[in-house]
Amino acid sequence: MSIAYFDHAAATPVRPEVLEEMLPYFRERFGNPSAVYDLGSGIKEVLEEQRAKVARLLGARPQEIIFTSSGAEANNLAVKGAALAHLKKGRHVIVSGIEHHSVLNAARYLEKFHDFEATFLPVDRFGQVDPERLRQALTPATVLVSIQVASNEIGTIQNIPALAAVCREAGVLFHTDAVAAAGQIPLNVEELGVDLLTLSGPALGGPKGVGALYFRKRLRLVPQIHGGIQEDGRRGGTENVPGIVGLGKAAELAATELADKGPYLASLRDRLVEGVLKAVPEVIYTGHPKRRLPGHASFCFEGVEGEALVFLLSRQGVYANTGSACASKALKVSPVLCAIGLSPAVAQGSLVFTLERSNTAADLEAVFTHLPPAVARLRSFSPVWHKKMAAGGAGP
C-alpha cells in the first residue's frame, strides 16, 4: 500500500542531506565542545557555524541564538526566562488563547508559582488576534506578550509586525512561537519586530530533540535549565552537537528553498482544499482562508469523531492528524477550535493536513479517494448526524 503522509507538523523524515551532515558528530567528531583540547575546541567552532546559519535564516546575529532541546523548551525559556528577568517592571503576561501548550502552560506556571497574572487573549473566528485588543489588554505591569506566528492547528498567520509594534510602543517584550511557520514563510526578526522567537528542528526537516531561541541582543533571561556555562551561561547541559548540526543544515536549506517551496505547497494545498470541499458535504474549512500557512489545510466534519477518521484513513495509507500532535491523544475538544467559536460537536470532527515538498498530486488523489467514504461511514453511525438530517440538514 502506498502512503500519503500529511502530518509533517507532528513528525517529518530527517532530510538525507541533513542526516549526512550529522553522522560524523555521532562517531569520529564526538568531542565535548567545552573541552579545552583540540577534539573539543574544533566542535565549539562547529557549533558557532550552526549558530550563524540559524541566525541567517532569521536575519539575526549569531550571538542572539540559544540552542535548546526543542521548541517547547525554547518557548519555556522565552516566556518564563524573560518574565522572571523583568520582575521589577511587573508580573503580568499576555498570551493568545490559541498558543501551543508550552506557551499556555508556561504562563499558567508563572501564575501559580510566581504570583503573575496571565491574560489569555481571545481570537476572532479565523483565529486572528486583534492588535487593538492587545493594546487594551496591556497594563503598566505587563512584562511580556507571546503570540505565535502561525497556528499549527488552523494554519492562520498572525499580523506579527502590527502586534509587536503595539508592544514596542508600550515598552513590553514580544515573543513569537515560529515553530509552525518556519521553513514555510519568510521570518526576519527585524521585519517582524520581535524580541524573542522560537524555532524547532523537526519543523524544518531537521532532527527531533533540538530547537533554538532567538533573543534580541542584551535581553536578559533567567536560565530555565541550571547548569554550566554552555550557551554563554544561559542554558546548562552539554550541547546536542549532532542535533544542532542537523538544525544548522536544515536552516541553511530552508533559507535557500523558501522562495520555491511556499508557492509549491500553496498550490498543492489549494487543490486539496478545493477537492475536499467538493467531495464531502457539511465541511468547515477552519482558520483564515487566505492568511494561512501554504502547507496547511484544516477541516471540521460535523457528525464525525476526528480520532476515528484519522484511524480509518491511516488504514488506507492516508496519514493526517486531528490537531496538535501534543494534544491529539487527550481526547478532548481542541481549545483552539473552541476559541474560534466552533461548537464541541463540530470541533471534535477536526482533521489537519500539513504538507511538505515530498507531497505530490498522487497523495491528493489518495485523499479524494478515501476521505469521502470514511466520512460517510462514520456519519452513518453518528446519532448527531442522524439528528441533524432528521431536522432537515444537508444530505450525506
Added chain:
Amino acid sequence: MKFLEQACPADVTADLVYRVCPMHLLEPAELLKDLKPGQVLEILTDYDGALEDIPAWCAKHGQEFMGLCEDDCDHCYRLYIRKVA
C-alpha cells in the same frame, strides 16, 4: 573592597546578570582583549562571588580594578576595570 559612590562612564559594558559562574570572569577577559589601555570595562552581575573574584582576577592579570557600586534599581552590582596593557 573599593566602593564607588556612583556608576562610572565606561567604554564597554558586559551584562552578566542571571548568567552562571564563571561567566563573570570569562566574558570580561574576552572583552578586555579588544579594549585599548586606559579604556574602562563595566560589568553588571547579580553574582555575589564576583565581588571577590573580579578584584582577585585583576590583581592576577595586572589589570586595574577601579571599584564597584550597587545598582538598587537594577538589582545588580556594577564593577569597573581599567585596562592596563
